[in-house]
Amino acid sequence: MSNAARRIFAATSLSCALILSAASAMAAPADTKASVEPEESNTLTIDPPKPTWFFVDGGWDSPGTSIFDGDSGKMKGMVETRRLADMAIDPAGKYYYVAETIWSKGDRGTRQDMVTVYDSSTLNLVTEITMPGRLLIGSRKNNFIVSDDGKTAYVYDFSPTSGVNIVDLTKRKLVSAIELPGCASMMPNPGVGFSALCSDGSLATVAVKGTKANITHGAPFFDATNDPIFDNFAYDRKKKETTFLTYTGQIYTAKMGAVPTVSAPFSLQAAAGVRVGDTKPLDLNWFPGGRQPMALHRPTGQLFVLMHKGEYWSHKEAGTEVWQVDLASQKVVKRFTLKEPMGNIEVSQTDKPLLFMNDEKKNGLILDVATGEEKHKIENAGAGIITVLEPS
Amino acid sequence: MKKFNADAMGETLLRKLAGGSSRRSILSRLGAALVAAPVFPLLPVSRAEAAKPDRSPETKTYFARTAQTKDDTKCDYWRYCAIDGALCTCCGGGIHSCPPGAEPSPVSWVGTCINPDDGKAYLIAYRDCCGKPACGQCGCDNTDRETQLYMPQLNNDVIWCFGTSSMEYHCSTAVLVGAAS
Known part of the structure; x- marks a missing residue:
């Protein structure tokens, strides 16, 4: 360390010490004279999701999904989503669901794939539903979808065989992992299961009954290539x-x-x-x-x-x-x-x-x-x- | 003219890789998927091959008309017609080499790019280098014949770090696989 650097370091340390000691010396008399109530730290809650709110994923560089109110333009809170996670809103408005992947040692170690459940009022973690895997891609709305009745989630997997994890959101457990060759990009199909777009230009429909899934294809209608x-x-x-x-x-x-x-x-x-x-x-x-x-x-x-x-x-x-x-x-x-x-x-x-x-x-x-x-x-x-x- | 079959080529490459790799399970699973998938699509090069290829400027995409062959650290280098991500050539690696400590993914998405020097089309494998944080240098996103997720082998948004010890994306290479026509 040069002499100049030493002097700056010493001066900075001293001023910090002075501020700290002044604060502690002044604290007692100021509080008693002005009778100011000391504040306590707390955490706010948030309303259930509203139709005027926008949930904006941070993107590749920024984790977290920020909640903005469209009328005021103000931020209301944040749902925890890490890079390449997918978020879905419970149709009943009670939960936010996040399909995500983490490793036990940051970017290495044991891979863990899950649907993470957050309470929509506290934004606190409720539980994690483990599943076999999911595709890492990001910026896709239809790789993680929730059925209209809010009871089932479908998570697209590609590992690198193409498949879908079916998750029971009521019992909060994995029902089954099915193969779905040549198709991805899902949409709910109420009373049936779900449908998905396929590389032959068709729409596949997956009828789900318990752990079984029956896949049928419609006639090709678009040119996937x-x-x-x-x-x-x-x-x-x-x-x-x-x-x-x-x-x-x-x-x-x-x-x-x-x-x-x-x-x-x-x-x-x-x-x-x-x-x-x-x-x-x-x-x-x-x-x-x-x-x-x-x-x-x-x-x-x-x-x-x-x-x-x-x-x-x-x-x-x-x-x-x-x-x-x-x-x-x-x-x-x-x-x-x-x-x-x-x-x-x-x-x-x-x-x-x-x-x-x-x-x-x-x-x-x-x-x-x-x-x-x-x-x-x-x-x-x-x-x-x-x-x-x-x-x- | 020699028939080109990209699907068969993909399988051959995978079998070679599987033979020399300790990560047999994931590669054999992919091999099975390629063989078993009833609607697994043919690559566009195999379809295009049915017709006589026309490489006149009027049939070339904007990228192909403006591509160059001298500088592989620029987004308009001819092999990068469908690349998305950081160029490994700007991250301490090479056109088919990963930077030190990064690991090439054995599987990839592919592009069919035209070399302006000879006017011919070549199959390019965009293999990700994995296991280090995103390089951040020379970000490119070219989209010639790039499709959506239901055709994953032609989609450039997928993190292709399968079968590597870490799935963290570092940068992308552009490996020449062969002539496409």
């Missing part, structure tokens, strides 16, 4: 329907059931009076893109899609506009221009819907759908995917 459906599609519990969007901009709706039926698609670009999206190179057009490129306002059937200008195979590019599609009339009814490109989008399921978007720099943005007004900007909101409370 040349025009894939984005993994982050949206399921509607009330209508028991799923809305799909492909890289070129084709929109499909699938009605769930023992044998799901898939609608004829329509073009998102044609719905806006723009040329239909094509897979050919050198064809500059508007395309959907991002990590979570679409959000469905279920009560009104409005689909919000992040759009950018570019060539095909630019499906991860952030959106410079949001297109609002009315699914019933198959028309783009509004286009919102964004000041900064955004990679993820979600919409509150409220009468006055709010859009929440974020980018890779973790900036969050809340827009009012009715007016297009920018309500709040939130720094460090998180770069990961966004979740909202869905109507039951």
